[in-house]
Amino acid sequence: MAMRNQHPNNQVFDIDTVGNEHGKDYDDDGRLRRTGTIYTASAHIITAVIGSGVLSLAWAIAQLGWVAGPIVMLLFSIVTLYTSTLLTYGYRTGDPIKGKRNYTYMEAVRSNLGGFRVKMCGIVQYVNLFGVAVGYTIASAISTMAIRRSNCFHDSGGKDPCKMNGNPYMIGFGVAEIILSQIPEFDQLWWLSYVAAVMSFTYSGIGLGLGIGKTAGNGEIKGSLTGVKIGEISKVRKIWRTFQALGNIAFAYSYSLILIEIQDTVKSPPSELSIMKKASRVSIAVTTFFYMLCGCMGYAAFGDSAPGNLLTGFGFYNPFWLIDIANAAIVIHLLGAYQVFCQPLFAFLEAKVIKAFPNTTFFTHEFEISIPFYNKPYKLSLFRLVWRTVFVMVTTTIAMLLPFFNDVVGLLGAIGFWPLTVFFPIEMYIEQMKIQKWAVKWVSLKLLSCGCLIVTIAATVGSIAGIVDDLQTYKPFKSDY
Template sequence: MAREILNSSLYIEQEHGACENGGPRKSLDDDGRQKRTGTLVTASAHIITAVIGSGVLSLAWAIAQLGWVAGPAVLIAFSAITYFTSTMLADCYRAPDPVTGKRNYTYMDVVKAYLGGRKVQLCGLAQYGNLVGVTIGYTITASISMVAVKRSNCFHKHGHRDGCHTSNNPFMIAFACIQIVLSQIPNFHELSWLSIVAAAMSFAYSSIGIGLSIAKVAGGAHARTSLTGVAVGIDVTSTEKVWRTLQAIGDIAFAYAYSNVLVEIQDTLKSGPPENKVMKRASLIGVSTTTFFYVLCGCIGYAAFGNAAPGNFLTGFGFYEPFWLIDFANICIAIHLIGAYQVFGQPIFAFVEGWCRDMWPENKFITREHPIEMPFVGVYYLNLFRLVWRTTYVIITAVVAMLFPFFNDFLGLIGAASFWPLTVYFPVEMHIAQVKVRKYSFRWVWLKILTYACLVVSLVALTGSIQGLVKALRSYKPFQSVS
């Protein structure tokens, strides 16, 4: 089965003009681009891979800061907002009509079609800045999971009092080496098999975390919890309570971030049935599935650990035993992040390569494809520019990750900074432009209220994340394992 998947996936589907560059002519869509083969299943897998990150394991910490009332309420609110705005964005994939209009291949193309002007540049800055940040964050978190496997075995052998400190850097380098290879997968259309594997891994480690938390609660653990979360004067100071609350909101915002790749995922779908209808169903499946796991991980994790919940209850060693199950869960996290890195990295690769082709269309280093026979795979078309550029990008993200190895603070910063423009503002503004919502009508007013309310939430979360990041920087000691 794996060989069949590789045979169908690991090659380039050439766009129009491929014959001139040495590649064979493939079946094409009606607009001359690569024939799309995506389905509801593959789109849902992409979404789940993008949404259920290892941030799910920090939700117990987030619920601990917010408490039993606000914690689940914020989770449900972000899930509802994300789904609602994703349906708007799905309708904007084609313009001006959501079913028969012209296709837009990227988020920036959609914004250009409906809003134009400087908003296109602002969208690009928000989207690609977010994507770069996520790939750096995934390099960090994958290495933390790899380190946790080594530390788990050390704790099992030498006892829990042993520090078992291990540097993250060798594991970041190993992760980068894997990504250098996978980054040569030509485009988003060829990622379905990897996303399906990654989605399965996310279900596995989330389920393990939930199961271990249930076992801890059932075993008679009495963790201190409350309706309002960590208590001022007992667990934290009043200032720490405020900052942690804001940071927790940022973590939850990041946990639902996939709008930045929604259009690129939708662009993989077959034209029949209409892409917007399939994408809405995929979004419903993805968001509802992830919300189910988020609520379970957050609430059951909080019940198990109470106000002392760690930032990540697998890599932060909320559990030590059974060590082999902890190891397996962390391996699943690492495998999932290998796939998730590609889901967020492919739009960056495509943007830079498309821009370079437009700037230097006659440059053979950029445009020429070199066919290579590969055993059991078939013909792979090697592009030297793609090889050099993508390898360089992966190396840069790994170097930045080694210089900036934080977890919760980094997740909250990315989530707070990108949630509002990509998940709320642009989808709402494009929806208003598409359906021509009358200014000052009831629908226009409540959409604007939603937009500005989410802006306030994003700003306060961003403030909390920056404070947490500054605090982490002050306490960080180079060459020390970070978890």
């Protein structure tokens, strides 16, 4: 969860009205001057990348094995770094150093490409954001259940299977999100980035430490060269799981959607382009090193039986209090992350509706409610209350119907990887740099895009096959796990 173009940059001023003595406080477009550096940009990227996706990496490597697993992770990091570098050129239209600034990913696509591709980008973005809301609901509920189960295991000495139904926990998470969704401009609470960073490194670090400890306790490095063997699972399931593992790894590297917004926090000179290139290299290197450690140590600890979620699959039972802390950190992280990722979708629909019905009180009027010990009154919008509540209820219901962490994470990674991480950055770069059709570089970029499209299709098919397979035994709203 990265610091999105924070509140100072969202305010636009007429420089002529603020006086020359204040001119130094504003950029040439009338917005408050940016203060970001290579260090803050790198921190935002690392915070955005390292999230709940890290928990499925050991399982992903288990499907691929010691040879293909680390190689695939490395390839994803290289592709992500390269296409992210291309995307940084889209921040300014025309001249990448002095051209007009684009403040969001969508603006960059509109300025550089336009037409149908803008609509395509919007659809992919909002479908992806909707899916993230479902995925975060599942992950949060599983972590909450894991806290109860770890204490149950501890109290019973491992004799009680401690099965429970996840629906009450998803409903509880949904109720919390309904309340949080009514906070105006929730995504502009700058301190959320720092809370998210602390929580991410807390549960990721605990998972890594437990993996190292268990490997040392085993006295051996588990796993095999090719991963889960055919025989333990069918040949068809092996293929589907291999494809699904690609989606899980892709999800772990997803951050392109907010790269432009991170770039818009960087001060200039030197140019935002040069700063973001360096920041991307630093952050992807750090992230890949951390992912390799987490994924490989998890696989080394559990081998082919690595759990789908490193901290909730109960390969670890003790120390139970440390596992509780890790899962609590996941829940805290996801409570805020859900809102930050949903705010663009909320803002988009609300702006469209208000524009369509400017004279309808239900959509436009806000009631002011006084809050004790708080200076500003709370502005309640009935439309916001109703539609955001319905949105959370829908995502919660879908999560209850499909509570499959790895399948959903793989599907989300697949849906977002090719269009947002590869296709649009490449297309904008080709347009920005005026690369001639059928030139060597043009052909190379198109081949890279086509190759990644094949990976996305494979990961999507594998994840859907996994969901269908899980539905054979799972009874919606009834099954315990």
